[in-house]
Amino acid sequence: MTLQRTPVTEPSPLPRQPGEPALSTLGLAAPSPDPADTSPHAFPDGGTWRVEIPSVEGPEALGVVLKESARLDVPIHRISQGSGVWMLSDAEITEMVETAAERDIELCLFTGPRGTWDTGASVRTDSHGAGLRARGRDAVAGCVEDAVRATELGVKCLLVADEGVLWTLHRARSAGIIPGGTTLKVSALIGPVNPASYAVYERLGADSLNVPSDLTPAHLTEIRRVSAAPMDLYVEAPDDLGGYVRMYEIGELIRRGAPLYLKFGLAKAPGIYPYGAHLRDITLDTARERVRRGRLALDLLARHGADTGMSPLGSRLPGDLNRFPEGS
Template identity: 50%
Template sequence: MTRDELAELMAGLGHRLPDPVAASGAAFADGSPYKIEIPSVEGPAVLAAVLEEADRLDVRIHRTSQGSGVFMLTDDEIRQMVKLGAERSIEVNLFLGPRAAWDIGGQAKATHAVGAAARGNEMVAACVNDALRACDLGVRSLLVGDVGVLSVLGRLKAEGRLPADLVLKTSVLMPVTNGPTAAVFASLGASTLNVATDLTVQQLGEIRAATGLPIDLYLEVPDDQGGFVRMYEAAQIVRAAAPVYLKMGVRNAPNIYPVGAHLEATAISLGRERVRRAALAVRLLTELDPGLARA
């Protein structure tokens, strides 16, 4: 049943739904209002499993992102991921460098709010080194968790020392929560913006009004970022925020960063389930609003 049909049914019962949100009127270059991102794709084995599951469930995946960091992958692993992505026209995104949560500092142990910060210039330099290495190996999409690092990478990109087509994706650990912040991140060189997981549809519309950059939003949110499951909001979210990447986390799942062989089976299992969650979300979104072109 479409949302319009549901609204008519509920109104007949005396329980009117809110009016539909205003459509952003924007889309990706190919005309799609939304695309699907699978996060926590930590290496080539996980990526291969995600692609296999996407084929089985007939889900089009547009981007995968990784959380353990460039420096936790070998050159060969990165090359394999780049190759798989190129073969399927999928954007392969890798997280940069060490971060506060893994460092010797104490604040990040007490709160997630600073977990992705780069503590000191040495850590900023490590992130820059990760970026240069990843780009040399063919990566063209990097996940940035620190405002200063974003500024430095934006400058290097503008000066031609990083590829002009390099995507700088901001992290949910550095969340955009309002239009002015979105505009600041855009001015620093961001290519795509991770927003806070708990924003209302109206607040997403405010961010869309402030920038034309794609918005990245968890539709199902990991427990350490709130644990929300927002699938029934998908159509309203896409209308307000397009162009938007819908990210599929998994509730009740372990934190697997940094991944290694000791956690590979878990990472693969979670990757497959994220694709299944995406299939559920696309089905529901299409039912609620058939006018939204399938990504």
């Protein structure tokens, strides 16, 4: 496999590690980072990280996020939604597309049926069966229907939770069924946990991949040795993804995992999928708080001298990636 690399144009200085120099004074200095662990990759614009606000479930939530991001000066590259295209009307999608475009922010909507909302009993068992994957051809068809509808309304990024759906939509954009510039994002709920599977998702058509938030920095280095595909990582994960809060690791996560989307979920918050008006207050409150978590993370990066390397606002493309031949 030929690995495409977009090198960082100017190496960023190593960030100050949490607790330093106080711990060094006390004889508890951290070991120096190994330069070999630093990711050799970047986004095509030369940046090493971007910001994503997830779980933005409709036009009203999007408005709240944008208002709060302006108030707190939180830069945003991507907004993503979790309930699915099917939970939004054409008018709502169009409004979200236009609002995001005004701010030059990528809008990403989730596609189609998922096993957890299906009639299959296996996902209710302790093993969770096939999880979120699309069960049967009809479920794949629903995802494709969502993709065609969303892209016709101007959506440029689609979130998927099934390998077969990913490959199908990759082939669809190659065939012109959906626009060639559409980006495909892999959900954290099926995110790869090793370098071999990460590389397979890239070759199936993924343009960015959520990885579970419990991967260690060493795991990120292993992935970066085989793939340059952008990575999405919850710095704070919702409870159903573990509830991890990794604020103090952000500098190291960027160093090892670049190119990296920093995602700000929210622990200790109720689930809101699939969203409806009955969940309005909690959805708007949590959307607002996710932006505030982003501000806290950016402040921490600045204190540690790790806030350089952000992609220019408006950047969305992943760069050259490796794909399986489509005739295979």
